[in-house]
Amino acid sequence: MIASVSRGDRTRGILAYVYGPGDQDEHTNQRTVAGFEDLLPDPGLAEDQRRALNQLAKILDLRVVQAGQNAPKDHVWHCSLRAAPEDRRLEDADWEQIARRVMHAAGIAPAGDPDACRWVVVRHAEDHVHIVATTVRADLTQARIHGDWRRIMDELTLIEEDYGLRKVERAPAGKRTAHTTAKRPTRAEVHKARREGRPEPARAVLRTAVREALAGAANEEEFQQRIAEHGVIVKVHRLPSGDARGYSFRLPGDDDAAGQPVWYSGSSLGPDLTLPRIRARLAVAVFEPNATVTGANSARPALQQAGLLADQLLTVFVAPGAVPAPDPQTWQARAAGVGEVLDALAQSHFGSQRAQIAAAAKAYGHAAHLYTRAANAEDHALRTAARILLAGGPTNGRGKDGDAFAALLDILVLIAVTLAREHRAAGNRQHARAAQSTADQLRSAYHQAAAKPLTAMTARGQRLPKPVQDQNTAAVRAALPADLAGRVLGDRDWPALAATLADARTCGHDPATLLQGALATREMESADNPAAVLLWRIRRTTDLPAPTTPPPTRRKPAREPMTTPVAHPSAPAPAPRRR
Incomplete structure (x- = not known):
């Protein structure tokens, strides 16, 4: 069972939503399951729903009105509870008991407390309910709900066991984790974006823009220039000393109902976008791209260098059995560097995989990775890789860029x-989900991008002379364990790897040495296509030419036998040929 908890200041508004038709008429059979007292108005069953909503809102808000200025601004507590699709159907009585246990854990309505908050439970679907409560108690004090999320998670674990429901993976009870998830847009922000015809709420647009402006930026001045180029207005908050205290961001024309501009602080966009976090990121220096990148007529050199730097990260950071293992701060810094590479690639790629790469960058950024200290060479390398991608200019993942782009996606x-x-092994559920979603999006983009280069390399590999094919086979058997060599030689991508080995030999490399180096990067047991894994690693670490499709072999048409024409009996005799 999963839960979602939010706070607000409009009791009537949230009641109208949970008793109403929903955003897309998905709410049906809306009804009250339980309330803090019997005989509450039920807007789901009332003939005059508007009147019933007004009555229920006034009843729930009574203590808020009585508390006056002592009432909290966001006095509405809203919690939705959803069962898994495979769970059995829960009856209304089951949901009532579950809701009461959740409110007890949250501190909204502790069991047996006569001064508990006012609440109502609404159901409009088979698999979930909504709890709407106001957080002023009968004694006009505020409910003690600080830390309610952790307590609710612990209680849901017990509820799943008691009711025989699907067990959702959660951090162990009592374990406290830092808030590392970007805040999602509110329902009001989503509706506002729809009214104005914008594809995303302002909060999501600003979060993407700020992260893209930070990718590979050398200093704060460059960051501010880039964010302005994204069309974002920046406000710098300063201390009395004149030093910067924080940033706020807004989109042009984004105003509230009163016509006042809507600003979002860096912390409201993401825990990694506060001023201290931004400065910690910029403290990891970047190196300027060389002339090979800036003077090229395509993005191929930039893609190659970025892929090589990412490949080095894998070798020293996540290689199997790496000793010593990186400390948690190093993990955070290097993982943050991966996010910058994704943000840079989302800006520089304009091919058919653009939407998938942008989705991968957003998914990865949902669970923030924080720079916490000065980093070492590998962390500098990743920020530099992001800068190189932006300096290399736009890429479409085709032509000269095709194999380098596919090799970068592969790593x-x-x-x-x-x-x-x-992350999954360490119990970091948010980060594990974000990384897995990122991998899914990137894998889909990779399969599209790699199709054409692999086709070209496969065609070349199938046309290699037999002596060259024998050399490649011998190199594989000499460099790889017998079982892996058999898998590679039987792989559908073996001809493409054979073409890569032939190109490497032509460029002066020893194929067996390259294969051994590629094998040392990662374990191969989980690889579906070991030949493809090896060939992309080899292409990343060597300066091989872009693969080209060989022209098809044309056969000369067979000559038709010459025949002596037979003259018609009425035709005149042919004139004698002169010698």
Whole structure:
């Protein structure tokens, strides 16, 4: 069972939503399951729903009105509870008991407390209910709900066991974790975006813009210039000394109902976007791209260098059995660097995979990774890789850029999968989900991007002369364990790897040495296509030319046999040929 908890200041508004048709008419059979007292108005069954909503809102708000200025601004507590699709159908009585246990855990309505808050439980679907409560108690004090989320999670674990429901993975009871998830747009922000015809709420647009402006930025001045280029207005809050205290951001024309501009602080966009966190990120210096990148007529050199830097990260950071293992701060810094590479790639790629890469960057950024201290060379390398991608200019993932783009996606997929596995093992559920979602999006983009380069390399590999094919086979058998060598030689992508080994030999590399180096990067048991894993690693670490599709072999048409024409009996005899 999962829960979602939010706070607000409009009791009538949230009641209208839970008893109403929903955003897309998804609410049906709305009804009250339970309340703090019997005989409450039920807007779901009333003939005059508007009047019933007004009555119920006044009843729930009574203590808020009586408390006057002592009442909290966000006095509405809203919690939705949802069962898993495979769970059995819970009856209204079951939901009532579950809701009471959740409110007891949260501090809204402790069992047996005569001064508990006022509340109502609403059901409009088979699998979930909503709890709406006001947080002023009968003695006109505020409910003690600080830390309610953790207590609710602990109680839901017990509820799942008691009711035989699907057990949701959660951090162990009593374990406190730092808030590392970006705040989602509120329902009001989502509705506002729809009214104004914008694809995303302002909060989501600003979060993406700030992170993209930070990707590979060298200093605060460059960051502020970039954020302005994204069309975002920045306000710098200063201390009496004149030093910056924080940032606020807004979109042009984004005003509230009173016509006042709507500002979002960095902390409201994400825990990694506060001024101290931004400065910690910028303290990890970047190195300027060389002329090979800035003077190229395509993004291929930038993609190659970025892929090589990411490949080095995998080697020293998440290689199997790496000793010593990185400390948690190093984990955070390097994982944050991966996010910058994704944000830079989302800005520089304009091919058919653009939407998937943007989705991968957003998914990864949902669970923030924080720079916490000065980083070492690998962390500098990732911020530099982001800067290189932006300096290399736009790419479409085709033509000269195709294989380098696919090779970069390949290593990013592997890093995301590895991070998801490590976070899962450490109990970091938010980060594990974000990394897994990122890997899924990147894998889909990779399959599209790699199709054409692999087709070209496969065609070349199938046309290699037999002596060259024998050399490649011998190199694989000499460099790899026998079982892995058999898998590679039987892989559908073996001809493409064979073409890569032939190109490497032409460029002066030893294929067996390259294969051994590629094998040392990661375990191969989980690889679906070990030949593809090896060939992309080799192409990342060597300066091989872009693969081209060989022209098809044309056969000369067979000559038709010459025949002596037979003359018609009425035709005149042919004239004699002169010698």
